[in-house]
Amino acid sequence: MIATQVPNSAYLxxxxxxxxxxxxAFLIKRNLITIFMSxxxxxxxxxxxxxTFAHMWHQVSGQIFVFFVMVVAAAEAAVGLAxxxxxxxTRQTLNVxxxxxxxx
Amino acid sequence: xxxxxxxxxxxxxSILKVVVVLVITLTAVAYTVLLExxxxxxxxxxxxxxxxxxxxxxxxxxxGIKLFLKEELIPLASEKPLFIIAPIIxxxxxxxxxxxxxxxxxxxxxxxxxxxxxxxxxxxxxxLGITSIGVYGIALSGWSSNNxxxxxxxxxxxxxMISYELALGxxxxxxVLRAQSLSLRDIVNSQSAHGMRSWNVFGGFQFxxxxxxxxxxxxxxxxxxxxxxxxxxxxVAGYHTEYSSMKFAMFFMAEYANMLTVSCVATLLFxxxxxxxxxHLLPDDFGGPVLxxxxxxLWFVAKVLGFLLLYIWVRGTVPRFRYDQLMSFxxxxxxxVAMANILITSLVLALRG
Amino acid sequence: xxxALFIIxxxxxxxxxxxxxxxxxxxxSALSLVVVMISLAVLYWSLGAEFLAAAQVIVxxxxxxxxxxxxxxxxxxxxxxxxxGSRAAxxxxxxxxxxxxxxxxxxxxxxxxxxxxxxxxxxxxxVTSNISxxxxxxxxxxxxxxxxxxxxxxxxxxxxVVLARKEQ
Numbered sequence: 001m002i003a004t005q006v007p008n009s010a011y012l013x014x015x016x017x018x019x020x021x022x023x024x025a026f027l028i029k030r031n032l033i034t035i036f037m038s039x040x041x042x043x044x045x046x047x048x049x050x051x052t053f054a055h056m057w058h059q060v061s062g063q064i065f066v067f068f069v070m071v072v073a074a075a076e077a078a079v080g081l082a083x084x085x086x087x088x089x090t091r092q093t094l095n096v097x098x099x100x101x102x103x104x
Numbered sequence: 105x106x107x108x109x110x111x112x113x114x115x116x117x118s119i120l121k122v123v124v125v126l127v128i129t130l131t132a133v134a135y136t137v138l139l140e141x142x143x144x145x146x147x148x149x150x151x152x153x154x155x156x157x158x159x160x161x162x163x164x165x166x167x168g169i170k171l172f173l174k175e176e177l178i179p180l181a182s183e184k185p186l187f188i189i190a191p192i193i194x195x196x197x198x199x200x201x202x203x204x205x206x207x208x209x210x211x212x213x214x215x216x217x218x219x220x221x222x223x224x225x226x227x228x229x230x231x232l233g234i235t236s237i238g239v240y241g242i243a244l245s246g247w248s249s250n251n252x253x254x255x256x257x258x259x260x261x262x263x264x265m266i267s268y269e270l271a272l273g274x275x276x277x278x279x280v281l282r283a284q285s286l287s288l289r290d291i292v293n294s295q296s297a298h299g300m301r302s303w304n305v306f307g308g309f310q311f312x313x314x315x316x317x318x319x320x321x322x323x324x325x326x327x328x329x330x331x332x333x334x335x336x337x338x339x340v341a342g343y344h345t346e347y348s349s350m351k352f353a354m355f356f357m358a359e360y361a362n363m364l365t366v367s368c369v370a371t372l373l374f375x376x377x378x379x380x381x382x383x384h385l386l387p388d389d390f391g392g393p394v395l396x397x398x399x400x401x402l403w404f405v406a407k408v409l410g411f412l413l414l415y416i417w418v419r420g421t422v423p424r425f426r427y428d429q430l431m432s433f434x435x436x437x438x439x440x441v442a443m444a445n446i447l448i449t450s451l452v453l454a455l456r457g
Numbered sequence: 458x459x460x461a462l463f464i465i466x467x468x469x470x471x472x473x474x475x476x477x478x479x480x481x482x483x484x485x486s487a488l489s490l491v492v493v494m495i496s497l498a499v500l501y502w503s504l505g506a507e508f509l510a511a512a513q514v515i516v517x518x519x520x521x522x523x524x525x526x527x528x529x530x531x532x533x534x535x536x537x538x539x540x541x542g543s544r545a546a547x548x549x550x551x552x553x554x555x556x557x558x559x560x561x562x563x564x565x566x567x568x569x570x571x572x573x574x575x576x577x578x579x580x581x582x583x584v585t586s587n588i589s590x591x592x593x594x595x596x597x598x599x600x601x602x603x604x605x606x607x608x609x610x611x612x613x614x615x616x617x618v619v620l621a622r623k624e625q
Contacts, residue, residue, distance in 0.1 A: 008573055009565040009566060009568070010463065010467075011463070011500070011504070012565040013562050013565050014470065016557075016565065017471055017474070020554040020561075021471075021475060022474070024550050024553075024554035025474075027546045027550030027554070028478065028547060028551075029478075029486075031483050033528065033529055034477075034483050034486045037490050044497055051500075051506050051509060056572065060591050061594070063508070063587070064595060066509050067595070068602065070513070070517065072606070073517070073521065074610070075609055075613035076613070078614060078617040081524060082616065083620055085531070085532070086620050186488075224507075225507060226510075226511045230511060233515045233518075236518070240488075244526075247526075255530070258530075259530065262523065
């Protein structure tokens with residue numbers, strides 16, 4: 001098999017790209033659900049750095065971190081989407097510009 | 105094949121394996137449909153298809169030609185890209201998971217295992233993962249066709265599949281605990297010691313898990329008695345109401361391919377996979393190396409066929425559930441029982457050392 | 458192998474993320490996020506984390522994203538419209554994200570040698586398995602955090618039920 005190596009920094013830069021796209025999407029998007037999805041994207045990018053470092057140091061603790069991040073993300077998604085459903089039920093919109101209940 | 109490098113042989117044999125398995129699976133899917141129509145016909149005291157070819161054996165071919173030649177209809181108000189991609193996701197996901205299934209004993213030619221496309225150390229998780237991706241096909245098909253029956257059918261199917269996936273996954277934990285591995289090959293090997301007595305259903309005392317798996321699998325593949333997503337008396341045809349021609353055929357094939365996969369997994373996990381029920385009564389090299397390699401495959405096929413017949417029998421016998429009954433059955437009965445099974449299995453394993 | 462996997466699935470992940478950013482309809486964004494997650498699962502696998510790869514597919518793309526798609530279908534969310542708020546976000550967001558990326562890329566590239574490189578190991582063909590390693594650590598050293606997360610999930614389920622239930 002052809003043995004090719006990939007520098008670990010490439011994985012980290014890929015994670016950085018994904019993270020910045022997530023940040024950009026978080027700021028630009030106006031739909032509540034899409035904003036929530038860009039948070040998930042950022043979490044995924046961070047997970048990739050964890051896995052890369054775990055591979056680099058030959059330790060499983062990084063992978064266990066990712067495991068916990070996944071579990072917490074699942075809990076967060078459940079509560080977050082429930083909140084979104086509740087908001088939609090009262091406001092009939094998902095546009096974040098119109099959800100300013102605390103302001104008006 | 106001496107002039108090829110090891111990598112090239114590996115690649116060639118792998119491609120060959122993929123093609124052969126794909127062709128066999130698709131043929132099996134086509135003939136499962138025929139088998140179902142025949143057996144269901146006999147159950148309902150009629151003949152089933154008999155006109156095309158001897159005993160109706162060419163019926164799948166005729167169905168295929170008919171579906172190919174029909175007109176493709178795409179509703180104007182549908183989300184076109186998603187509408188087209190949904191059946192592809194459904195069929196692809198149901199076909200991919202067959203790639204980790206070991207069909208026979210380890211038989212190596214040039215270092216490549218002939219009867220398994222890929223032996224992964226997380227084979228079981230791969231199957232579960234791919235099944236969970238398959239939900240997208242159904243969810244998207246209903247939503248993108250912009251039809252209330254399709255949407256209701258796909259909402260039902262999605263929630264049903266997500267709910268029963270839990271019971272399905274938990275019922276497999278007992279088996280994994282016994283085999284101490286997630287690789288399907290290891291799970292099969294853990295049951296091959298004494299023939300039928302060491303199968304997980306009998307010797308492993310996993311019969312509770314087996315029945316949970318069976319019921320969850322019926323719900324997972326949207327088959328009777330849990331075929332509410334396509335309950336024709338309520339929802340026309342469920343999530344594929346708007347689909348015609350080959351796209352409909354893809355959903356149809358996906359359903360039967362899922363049936364095959366689920367039967368394969370049940371065989372591997374609970375019935376010892378390709379190992380013989382007689383154990384070592386026959387000598388291992390009975391009938392020369394070729395026959396010894398083929399016998400396990402025949403056992404495997406026989407077990408899978410038994411599961412398929414059970415599927416059809418259940419469809420011909422049990423009436424459809426109501427939707428709230430289905431949900432409370434999954435969450436309030438199957439899930440707690442599966443958890444109790446895990447608890448008891450791990451306790452017994454821990455006490456035994 | 459490692460390089461091919463990295464290039465294909467890295468590119469797929471970036472394309473999916475960009476598609477998430479540019480699509481107007483939430484369901485298209487959700488599906489492109491699924492693509493990102495699956496390609497990340499393949500990358501995890503190539504980094505020797507096969508259990509996480511499976512967990513990523515089952516938990517993220519099989520459960521969380523299905524839930525997202527389900528909610529989008531349920532609320533029948535339409536295309537998002539551009540507002541004056543989004544124009545301000547463009548002005549701040551794109552340079553901000555660019556700055557974060559430049560900073561991170563600079564750090565990683567300047568430390569590139571210290572970080573080393575990785576090639577595909579025995580984990581793709583069954584030689585080593587880290588599942589037992591992970592589970593040993595998880596059920597001995599980190600048992601308390603593990604149990605606490607299970608309580609967290611229980612609380613989250615209850616919270617979701619309370620929040621999403623219709624008021625009588």
